[in-house]
Amino acid sequence: MSTQVAAVGTYPARESVVRPIYEQAAKLDRLGMGLLRLGLIVVLCWIGGLKFADYEADGIVPLVANSPLMSFFYHYPAPEYRPYMNKEGEVIPDHQQWNESNGTYSFSHGMGIVIVLIGVLIAAYPILPQVSAVGSFLLILMSLTTLSFLVTTPEAWVPAMGASTHGFPYLSGAGRLIIKDAIMLGAAVVTLADSARVWSARNP
DSSP states (O other): HHHHHHHHHHHHHHHHHHHHHHHHHHHHHHHHHHHHHHHHHHHHHHHHTTTSSSHHHTTTHHHHHHHTTTTGGGSSSSTTTTGGGOOOTTHHHHHHHHHHHHHHHHHHHHHHHHHHHHHHHHHHHOHHHHHHHHHHHHHHHHHHHHHHHHOOOOOGGGGSSOOOOOTOOOOOOOHHHHHTTHHHHHHHHHHHHHHHHHHHHHHO
């Protein structure tokens, strides 16, 4: 009996220590939202800017060429790109010429402008939350498109080259980059809701 009383007596004491910590943590939601939005802006502007680099344009060729939604931007159908793939940092003039004729670089530049624009729209949150909401909505569409590459891109999975670990669920390097857009998708939904809430509060 005394043991039970002692155990019950220690519970309020333990709670009195833990509760203030959780109460302070609960106040971090606005800071977290700001960091989340800032992270999206940095990533979008950075990745969008990299779309003007040839190595980045080369890297997205399998994703775009195999996508029913985007393959029409290229001049040559999949899998004609495979002999012309470059490693990052590698320069092969013949491969560059093929990518030029394929429209690889012009498409990548256009995509870079779109991605940076989405980042700028989201950054308008303090002044124009309704514009930021549009940016978040566009990011949702972009993330869904990127995630669709998991279904359409063979290079998203480890190829069957002898090892038993190939195909689904074994993501390749490209696949591991794609799956991260699931986080981007969730962040876009959260920032969209927050921007819409702020605009609604300002315009009752």
